[in-house]
Amino acid sequence: MRKTIMETLVAAVLATGIAHAAPLPLQDAVITATYNGSPDTIVGLDHLFQPEPGSNITALDPTGTGVEFLSADAMFGFDFDASGLLTVIANNAITPGTYQFHFDFGSTLAAPLTAFNLLDASGIGGSPILSLGANGTSIDIDLSGTTWTEFASITTQLDAAAVPEPGSAALMLGGLAALTAGRRRTRRN
Incomplete structure (x- = not known):
């Protein structure tokens, strides 16, 4: 009975560490776009959408209330969320053309x-092409083969690898140590 209780407690501690391991994919990101x-x-x-040197770089909007980027021709808006949700919005009706976007998060993820x-992507005609950069710190969106009605949008989800938080790792190690100690005690009896 005592062994079952100990193993249950250890399993709960390990599960808690795993459940809290994934960070928000874009939290505190600084994004460079082309x-x-x-x-x-x-x-x-960050530059109030004014064309000036460096205006293609912005931090993630901590309020989550608006878009982080606009194309300079005001055709597209890009709204990133800390959870990794990305919404692309058309400000006008858009016919096919060359619309290729690159977003680089550098070392801020x-x-x-x-x-x-x-x-x-129900609000658009055609298929956008979405791809991740080789190192997992950038994304490419090619909207060239698409048509859009005014204010149509697409929604995508960016996901990141789970990285244990320091507290979670300590809980997991403590749980493993307790499990090992319990098993040694059982063998001696």
């Missing part, structure tokens, strides 16, 4: 991005 390969054709929130899943 539109059709140019830093001058996209503007960020807690963990590399591992997945980029399109959740909803």
Whole structure:
């Protein structure tokens, strides 16, 4: 009975450590963007969407109330959320053209991005092309083959690798030590 209680407690501690291991994928991110390969054709929130040197770099909006980037032609808005949710919004009706966007998070992510899943594209015609950079710190969005009605949007989810928090790791190690001590005690009896 005592062994069962000890193993149950250890399992609970280990489960708690695993459940709290994943950071928010984009929390505290600083993003550098380009539109059709140019830093001058996209503007960020930190610069109040004004074209000026460095306006293609912005921090994630901590309030989550608006977009972080606008294309300089005001056709597209990009709204990133700390949880990894990305919404792309068309400000006008848009016909096919060259619309390629690159977003680089550099070393500001807690963990590399591992997945980029399109959740909803019902407001557009055609298929956007979404891809992750090789090192997991950047994404590419190619909207060239798409058509949009005014205010249509797509929603995607960026996910990151789970990285244990320091407190969770300590809990997990403590649980393993308790399990080992319990097993040694059982063998001696």
